[in-house]
Amino acid sequence: MGVAAMPRAIARRPILSGLLxxxxxxxxxxxxxxxxxxxxxxxxxxxxxxxxxxxxxxxxTEPAGPALDLSAPARAQDAALVPVAIALSAAAAPAARALYLVVDENPLPLAAVFRAGQPGALRALTARIRVDAYTYLHAVAEMADGRLLETARFVKAAGGCSAPIAGDLEAARQRMGRMRMSLPEGPPAPGRAVPVQVAVSHPNTSGLQIDQLTRLSIPAEYIRALRVTYAGAEVLRIESEIAIAENPTFGFTLAGAPGGELQVVAADNRDRRFEGRWTLGAAG
Structure with missing residues (x-):
């Protein structure tokens, strides 16, 4: 794991950073x-x-009903680290092409866009976000037939975008790019898709935080794109912004036979590139 070449497919696409x-x-x-x-x-x-x-x-857009569920704490304990889970129904998941996560009252509301490479990859997504003020979260699923399914959740939290990072910033920069992967239910198998969680060590500073010693603004440094492949085939792409919490951690669903290589390639807004690779053995 470390710095790696970034494939063209992960090149940045604008994510509407100037919403009014x-x-x-x-x-x-x-x-x-x-x-x-x-x-x-x-x-x-x-x-x-x-x-x-x-x-x-x-x-x-149209109300998603039972096809799409968005979960988050009604009152977050830590506005800089709010867990979010987005789930598509078993019937809707294979037809979902993309999923938009919006934090309405954040300075940059569009937190992330998840794009499916593998059918069903968006079945169960997780992330940790920053919330700047009491707000609606919105999730919108873009389906293969062009429909946009919408759902919402209200969260009470404030100050997450300007909250200082946990620990020492320079130490966090030294660890930048290290990755961890976990399979809570073991590796995939034919006919058995499984949840996967990937974490990237990165301060993911928002540009709105203040250095507690110098009182100067800390520049924005954040993961802007992440691409997941398994056995050479694309599973998922993520385009993200400053609303994603430090040490970005994402969960998704993976299908396939065991024994393949899971590859994660990430890039930040300073064009630094990071890579992790794991061979997923057969379930014991």
Missing amino acids: PGAAALVAGRAGAQGIEPAEAPRRAERWRDLKQAILGDRP
């Missing part, structure tokens, strides 16, 4: 059910409509 505050519509009943001040509901609804326009253009 917006205007649009949310259902007040949903707002009340999630503990949101009723007076805030119209503004938050408006915000989401503007964000949808900026991210997805004129394409309409």
Whole structure:
């Protein structure tokens, strides 16, 4: 593991870093059910409509219903490290091409885009994010037939984008690029897809944090792209921004026969490239 050449397929695509505050519509009943001040509901609804326009253009979305689930703590213990889980139903997962994760009130709302290389790779996604203010999280699944399925979750947390990183920044930079991989349920097998978790050691600074000694702004350094392949075939691509927490950790679903090589290639916004490789043995 270490610095490696980056394949063309992972080259950066713009991720809409200049989204403006917006205007649009949310259902007040949903707002009340999630503990949101009723007076805030119209503004938050408006915000989401503007964000949808900026991210997805004129394409309409529809309520996902049971096809898509978004989970996060209602009140986060640490706004700089909020766990998020996104799950597609067994019926919807094979047809999901991409999944957008949006943190409405963050300075850069589009946190990540997950793109499936292997059918079913988006079945169960996990990530850890920063949340800057009380906000809706939105997940939008783009299906093979062009439909956009939408769901939301309200999270109470604040200050995550400017919160200092844990530990020493220089030590974190020295560890930059080291990777860990885990298979909670063992390696894949024919007819048996399994969850995989990959973590990349990286400070993932947001550009909004302050050095506690010098009182100067810490420049943004963050993982912007990650590509996963298994046995030479693409499984998943991720495009990410500063909303992803330090030491980016992602979970996804992997199908295939055991014995293949899992490769993860990542790049940050300074064009540093990192790679990890693991051979996944047969289940014992």
